[in-house]
Amino acid sequence: MLKKFLNVSKNTRIAVYKASAWLAVFQLIAMVPLVMIYKCISKMLESYANQGTFETSLILQIIAGTVIVISMYFAYRKMYKMKYINAASENLNMRMDLADKLRRLPESFLSKHDLSDLTSTIMDDIGIIEGVLANQVTEFIGGMLGILITVCALFFVNVKMTLALFAVLPFAALAMALCDPISGKTHQKNRDIKVSISERIQEYLENIKILKASGNIEDYQKKLWRTMGRLVPRLVLFEFLSGMSISTAYNLLRMGIGVVAMVGANLLVKGEISASVYLIFMLASVWVYEPLSYTCEHLGAVISSKVAANRIRHIMDYPEQTGSEVLAPSNYDIQFKNVDFAYKENGEKVLSDVSFTAKQGEYTALVGASGSGKSTICRLAARFWDNDSGEILVGGQNVKNLAPEELFKLFSIVFQDVTLFNDTIYNNILVGNKNATREQVIKAAEFAQCMPFIEKLPQGFDTVLGENGHTLSGGERQRLSIARAFLKDAPIVLLDESTASIDPETETKIQSAIEKLTNGRTVLMIAHRLRSIVNCDRIIVLDEGRVVGNGTHNELMKSCEVYKKLYTLQSE
Numbered sequence: 050m051l052k053k054f055l056n057v058s059k060n061t062r063i064a065v066y067k068a069s070a071w072l073a074v075f076q077l078i079a080m081v082p083l084v085m086i087y088k089c090i091s092k093m094l095e096s097y098a099n100q101g102t103f104e105t106s107l108i109l110q111i112i113a114g115t116v117i118v119i120s121m122y123f124a125y126r127k128m129y130k131m132k133y134i135n136a137a138s139e140n141l142n143m144r145m146d147l148a149d150k151l152r153r154l155p156e157s158f159l160s161k162h163d164l165s166d167l168t169s170t171i172m173d174d175i176g177i178i179e180g181v182l183a184n185q186v187t188e189f190i191g192g193m194l195g196i197l198i199t200v201c202a203l204f205f206v207n208v209k210m211t212l213a214l215f216a217v218l219p220f221a222a223l224a225m226a227l228c229d230p231i232s233g234k235t236h237q238k239n240r241d242i243k244v245s246i247s248e249r250i251q252e253y254l255e256n257i258k259i260l261k262a263s264g265n266i267e268d269y270q271k272k273l274w275r276t277m278g279r280l281v282p283r284l285v286l287f288e289f290l291s292g293m294s295i296s297t298a299y300n301l302l303r304m305g306i307g308v309v310a311m312v313g314a315n316l317l318v319k320g321e322i323s324a325s326v327y328l329i330f331m332l333a334s335v336w337v338y339e340p341l342s343y344t345c346e347h348l349g350a351v352i353s354s355k356v357a358a359n360r361i362r363h364i365m366d367y368p369e370q371t372g373s374e375v376l377a378p379s380n381y382d383i384q385f386k387n388v389d390f391a392y393k394e395n396g397e398k399v400l401s402d403v404s405f406t407a408k409q410g411e412y413t414a415l416v417g418a419s420g421s422g423k424s425t426i427c428r429l430a431a432r433f434w435d436n437d438s439g440e441i442l443v444g445g446q447n448v449k450n451l452a453p454e455e456l457f458k459l460f461s462i463v464f465q466d467v468t469l470f471n472d473t474i475y476n477n478i479l480v481g482n483k484n485a486t487r488e489q490v491i492k493a494a495e496f497a498q499c500m501p502f503i504e505k506l507p508q509g510f511d512t513v514l515g516e517n518g519h520t521l522s523g524g525e526r527q528r529l530s531i532a533r534a535f536l537k538d539a540p541i542v543l544l545d546e547s548t549a550s551i552d553p554e555t556e557t558k559i560q561s562a563i564e565k566l567t568n569g570r571t572v573l574m575i576a577h578r579l580r581s582i583v584n585c586d587r588i589i590v591l592d593e594g595r596v597v598g599n600g601t602h603n604e605l606m607k608s609c610e611v612y613k614k615l616y617t618l619q620s621e
């Protein structure tokens with residue numbers, strides 16, 4: 050179990066080892082008073098036996114005591130710094146590492162995980178791990194180190210008493226080991242329910258308007274309360290199961306002191322040990338079981354955090370998309386060669402044997418019914434996902450061999466769903482190219498027909514948009530997204546339903562601006578309205594993930610039934 054925590058990150062592992070070593074040093078210094086007490090009592094008993102009086106060396110004891118207190122203070126300070134300050138800064142590092150890792154993961158990972166789940170891993174799970182690493186794990190490793198050294202030292206004092214001191218350890222360890230699988234499973238289920246509750250709450254908040262409008266809000270709330278209610282008996286079960294095995298282990302450890310007392314009394318009566326040896330073992334038993342009892346008391350927290358450690362490792366171990374950082378495309382053609390793709394492993398194919406070429410300097414349109422695979426083709430071309438078989442080439446290079454971040458530099462993308470940040474309009478456009486000048490940003494906004502609505506805003510370009518730009522209309526959001534693409538000015542342009550929410554007049558203006566932007570570039574566009582793509586150089590017709598037509602509008606009207614049907618339907 051310890052391995053799981055220590056493998057969370059290399060720096061964390063080093064920090065925990067250092068803090069544990071300092072804890073062991075602290076404990077060893079703390080042992081010195083025990084030795085001194087032992088020496089004093091031995092001397093007192095000896096002098097009483099020989100002279101009938103107790104002899105003590107007070108000055109020596111005061112000096113030794115002062116030295117011990119000072120050295121304990123320094124060792125404690127060092128350990129404290131290692132435990133808490135390092136854990137807190139490591140906590141921040143782990144959060145940054147995790148966020149950075151997420152950036153490098155393929156979209157396939159993100160689409161399999163809920164956003165609230167990932168946020169909870171970055172914020173909550175790392176917080177839990179920090180607490181356990183700084184306290185229980187360090188305390189346990191340091192305690193075990195201290196015990197190991199104590200065992201070696203005590204063996205020289207008395208073998209039987211040392212064995213008595215550690216007699217309960219195997220039983221306590223067994224009870225602790227049993228606690229792990231019993232309450233571990235319950236905790237995992239609790240965690241899953243909590244995640245599903247937070248997903249539902251998020252969904253509820255995001256869709257409150259729709260739920261109200263459709264009159265379903267009460268039903269939805271009832272469903273939410275039911276899910277929440279399921280958590281209560283589970284939490285009680287978890288507390289009961291873990292409490293049972295934890296208290297067994299804890300009481301066994303406490304019994305260790307009793308075993309030492311009984312065995313010691315027996316040996317003392319038989320004259321096998323002196324009173325001072327008896328006393329030192331009694332003191333040692335309290336000292337040895339302290340860190341173990343502490344770990345045991347908090348075993349529930351350790352078990353809960355194992356789930357957190359697993360979730361962090363799941364993200365950190367997820368394979369990244371890698372590839373060459375040096376791109377040397379011969380041109381900017383996009384070529385699909387017999388491409389197959391399914392979103393889920395061994396799942397239903399979304400694309401089957403797709404082959405076509407979108408040439409540089411040409412407009413290539415993807416058409417087909419909803420769900421036929423148009424957006425999927427665009428996602429694969431920019432390597433948001435990796436195709437299962439066949440080849441996708443950009444400028445003659447297989448995209449699977451190219452580093453995604455370098456490949457993205459070749460693409461200007463206008464997505465169907467526009468994401469805006471809670472920032473100024475200016476900064477939202479600047480996302481397209483962070484090195485652009487103010488003049489370039491303004492020009493991009495003009496090209497994308499953004500000026501009419503930007504000029505009406507109180508601070509113009511410096512107006513702060515609300516969360517995800519909720520203060521803008523669909524068409525305005527889309528125009529901002531087009532402005533970003535203008536600013537990026539990349540050699541390949543992907544347009545996914547880019548003008549869907551724009552009125553016909555603005556659309557015409559944007560179309561002519563897009564023509565300027567895309568001049569000499571590779572353009573792959575998705576448009577449901579076939580009227581807007583009749584002049585494209587090439588139209589690829591998709592039907593249930595297969596290419597059923599490839600040519601110009603006139604060619605397809607003669608040769609492709611699917612295209613002809615789509616076009617006729619829209620013309621009616």
Ligand SMILES: Nc1ncnc2c1ncn2[C@@H]1O[C@H](COP(=O)(O)OP(=O)(O)OP(=O)(O)O)[C@@H](O)[C@H]1O
Nearest residue numbers: 160392393399417418419420421422423424425426
């Ligand atoms: N992230 C995903 N995970 C699983 N299946 C998906 C995912 N995205 C899309 N699909 C499925 O893949 C198929 C093709 O979807 P795609 O979005 O490529 O179609 P489309 O032609 O662009 O549709 P539309 O015109 O409605 O946007 C659909 O059946 C869809 O349900």
